[in-house]
Amino acid sequence: MSRAKNELRTVVGENKQVEESDISTLPYLQAVIKEILRFHPAGPLLIPHKSEADVEINGYTIPKNTQILVNVWAMGRQSRLWSNPNSFEPERFLDNKVVDFKGQDFELIPFGSGRRICPGLPLANRMLHIMVASLIQNFDWELEPGTKPEDVDTTEKFGLALHKAVPLKALPVKIASFQL
């Protein structure tokens, strides 16, 4: 959080709200969004697909009319693909800037891929960056009094969309020095 805040302070400045045109100049923010989508993909199994014909992939035969679930949640946690997969480390995407979530890099496809890729991707991409950046730029975030960081339960609740099993209670503290 502090690294993202520092990046916003340095790149955007103290007296200006972050805007869409700033996103391309904020590599750490971009890495944070990629890491969120790797670690907690909004649609853990994408949307069910069905094979229109018999098909062979990597030696496996998938018969016609098979329902196919793509487990992007599990793909994001594969140690074969990611170092320390169970740890939230945006820095992994600073070292490897090539991997993106636009459907070309199959290890990171939170919006799906191919002809049924999420058509809302360009909108979601802008909104995610702007929302997260605004929340970090304008506020400091605290846990409820008496709650320690290690007490935060990050267990997930599975469904068509992924939720937190236990809601996070975070308190925004307006940054007084931030002038608009």
Ligand code: HEM
């Ligand atoms: C963080 C935000 C979002 C995520 C992670 C997301 C993810 C997805 C995923 C995984 C699919 C299924 C792709 C597949 O099965 O291959 C999908 C489909 C779809 N999404 Fe999104 N989506 C997001 C935001 C949006 C937004 C903002 C819109 C509309 C404005 C949208 C509209 C759709 C539609 C219409 C489909 C069905 C496409 C089809 O089956 O042809 N999504 N999305």
